[in-house]
Amino acid sequence: MNATMTYPQRNFSITPILLTAVVVITALAIVCNLHADVKHGEAATIAGSICHQQPEIRFYNPALNRFMDVCRVDGKWALWIFRQNPDGSQDNITSFVKEKMTRVEQVIKYAHNAGYEPVEGMGVK
Numbered sequence: 430m431n432a433t434m435t436y437p438q439r440n441f442s443i444t445p446i447l448l449t450a451v452v453v454i455t456a457l458a459i460v461c462n463l464h465a466d467v468k469h470g471e472a473a474t475i476a477g478s479i480c481h482q483q484p485e486i487r488f489y490n491p492a493l494n495r496f497m498d499v500c501r502v503d504g505k506w507a508l509w510i511f512r513q514n515p516d517g518s519q520d521n522i523t524s525f526v527k528e529k530m531t532r533v534e535q536v537i538k539y540a541h542n543a544g545y546e547p548v549e550g551m552g553v554k
Contacts, residue, residue: 473507473526497511502526
């Protein structure tokens, strides 16, 4: 006598996996955007917004494929670091205020030491 067991066939659904992936990606995006606020304070968020709209100097780091816009906020040098996407959109990496830097030469030296090069036509001669 042979016994055969049959199990009901389950249809595989990718929907729960996709939904989980969307939730995780959204959570990561929120956490990354909060980085500047948490680590560098509210001034960093304001600095990022101002530097994004009115950069005085722009640098590029070819090793990281990142840009750094520099501007003045309340008399202090502020930096906004971002990645330029092929579609023209920009991904915020971080922004912060360099409290101890008082001269543009200090900002240029900081950028150079971090691997950034000036972008021609964007403020540094």
